Every structure is written in C-alpha cells, then in structure tokens.
Amino acid sequence: MAAVRRVVSIDIFRGLNVLLMVFVNDLSDVQGLPWWTHHMPGDANGMTYVDMVFPGFLFLMGMSIPLSLEARMARGQRKAEIWMYVIVRSASLLVLGLFIANAPHVNARYTHLSQTWWTDLGFLGIALAWVRFPGVERRKALHRTMRYAGLVLIAVLFLVFRRVTPEGALAGLDFSYVEILGLLGWAYLLVSGIYLLFGNRFEIMAAAFAAMVALNAFSTLGWLSWMRTWPWYYTPFEAGLSSLTMAGVLASYVIVGDTLARSFEQKARWIVVAAAMVLATGFALRPLGISKDRDTPTWCMYCTGANLLIALALYWIADVKGWKAWAKFAKPAGENPLLAYFLPFIPFLLPPLYLLTTIGTSGSWGVLKSALLTGLVLVVTTVLVRRGVRLRV
Secondary structure, eight states, X not given: OOSOOOOHHHHHHHXXXXXXXXXXXXXXXXXXXXXXGSOOOTTSOOOXXXXXXXXXXXXXXXXXXXXXXXXXXXXTOOHHHHHHHHHHHHHHHHHHHHHHHHGGGOOHHHHSSOHHHHHHHHHHHHHHHHEEOTTGGGOHHHHHHHHHHHXXXXXXXXXXXXXXXXXXXXXXXXOSOOHHHHHHHHHHHHHHHHHHHHTTOHHHHHHHHHHHHHHHHHHHTTTTGGGGGSTTOOTTSSHHHHHHHHHHHHHHHHHTOSSSOOSHHHHHHHHHHHHHHXXXXXXXXXXXXXXXXXXOXXXXXXXXXXXXXXXXXXXXXXXXXXXXXGGGGGHHHHHSHHHHHHTTHHHHHSGGGGGGSOTTOBHHHHHHHHHHHHHHHHHHHHHHHHTTOEEOO
C-alpha cells in the first residue's frame, strides 16, 4: 500500500451500510410485508437486497484492514504489538457477539439475576471496557481501571449465566451462534493475520481469496462436514464470509493504493474487470445454490461483485469529484459503526423499552417504526460522536 490516508468514500459506504443494516434488522419483525423486504428463507434458492447488507459490512471491514494496520506500522508499532491488537480486537468482537446472542435467554431462576438486571450490568461492563469518553484516554490509570473493571464484570456475568435448552436441560453460555459481531471477529482475525504475514504481496492475497472461495464451495458440497463437530464451526471454516472480507482488502489495494493503478481510469478498469470475473464465477457456481443462510459461493460472489462496483462509484463521487456533502448525515455512523450497530439492540434486550421495537407490528406501521428507530439511532450516534463518545474494540 502507498501512503496511509483517510478515504471519505469508505466512511460514506460504511455509514450507509450500517444504517441500512439497522433498518432491515428491525424490519424483520414486521409482518405482512413483500418477500423481498426480508432475508430469503434458508431452504429457498435466491437472495434479496437484505441478504446483501451484512456482506457489505464484511467487505468494508476488509477495505479498512490495510489502512488500519499500515497506519499502526507507520507510527512505529512492532509486529508483535499489532498482532496483539488484532487478537484482542477479534476476541472483543466475539465477546460482544456472545452477549447479544445470549441476553434474550437468561433464566432468572438459575442465573439469580433477572434478564433486565443481567443485561443492564452487561451494558455497564461494555461501557466501562470499550466505550471511550472525552478525556479518559489522557488519564491512563483511570482508563485501565475502567477497562479492567468492565472486563471483570462481563466475565462474572458470563460465569453466572444459565439458560434452559429446548430439551429442558440446564446450560451455560450458548456458543453455537456468536451473532454478526462474532462472525466479524473470526473473519477479521483470519484476514488480518494473512495481511500481516503477506500484506505486501498482492498475488498472495489474491491466491488466499481464491482458496477461500474454493473452501466455501467444498463446504457447500459437504466435503468439510467433519468440521461441524468442532465447537467453533465458524469463519474461517465457513470461508465465504472471509472471502468477502478478503475481497475488501484486494479492493483497497486497487482503489486506495497506487501500486497497481494510479489514475482513476486505471482503478476503474481493475475494479470493473474484477467485478465481472467474480460475478461470472458466481454464475458458474449456481448449481451449489444461492443462499445467505447456507453461505453459498454464488451468494458471496454476487455480493462481492456488487460491493466492488458500489465502492468504485462512491470513490469517484466522494474522493475524486469531492461530492460528499450529500452523505454528511451518515458520517457519524460510518466513523463509529459499532456504536450505531449496538444501539438498536437496547430496546430488544431491555423489556421497558419494547415499545420502541417493531415486535407485533405489521404493514406500513411496522415500516414506519423501523424507519423511526433507524432515525433515532442516527440522532443518538451523531450526538454521542460529537461529544466524543465512541465504542471501540
């Protein structure tokens, strides 16, 4: 990669993606809407625009990986320090994902805490551990104390957590689903690790992308079914998600860097050709199905092709032409995506705030409530960001 710099179009793309993710996630509880407003069922063969939102987040995370890690290298950080940063960040995303996934299943009788109290204390632990307040980072001792206190609180909550399984058995945390944030953590760990090892070799990164696509196809065919007995059967073994992230890294080489292409015309040729290739690959792999729930390679390739073209278009609009005022509203969500993503879960996890959710709604009223919640998330995120409050892992 060439010089590290802020790319406006990535923030815009990320902000729009996060806001759309908030909207469609909330819309999923609304009844009586057309089929294309929801995820395609797992046994169906096809995809809607909703199925393309999460891949966009993975792709954008991939585009940011070279910028983030190169910036750390430019500041003189050692490789060991950067490896530790990557591992800690991945583990933090897994913890956040486990919290969100398990909070609705707290059994008050065996946990000795109500769901509301367990969740409230969890939010407190998250705030102490990962929310950055103005001025706190200048007070290193206070910062460390808050962080360690938050981590200890979350660890205690995880230890006392109890749920009752569908079979009626008593159990602790459910690790079978780590939610979107946990999946992001796995993909981030794998792709960042490969970048740290071979980041200056575009051809090796491209080969890793091809290997991930192949592994995804093999998994879809059932050739890797023996891995399903592993306790953490997620990315990188469901390699489709990692391929989406790696595609973002490769796009960053072309769009942001100057090694492969210097002028916009050269960058556009690279991206258009790459998009055509991955779309053709997805078309050829259609016999394996088209499904987000089954993580099929065609779904991954179609989303990758679309993301490449969207990233190129936004780069031309915002970074080449300088037309960025139109997207100013999305900037806070783009610069602080975890905060914007996390806020909508609060009404769902805290019963007193259920009225803000779309549970039990239908039709246009449900759509309006989803739009209002998305707007509320944007307003709260904007206010918090302007006051220097951020959620960083």
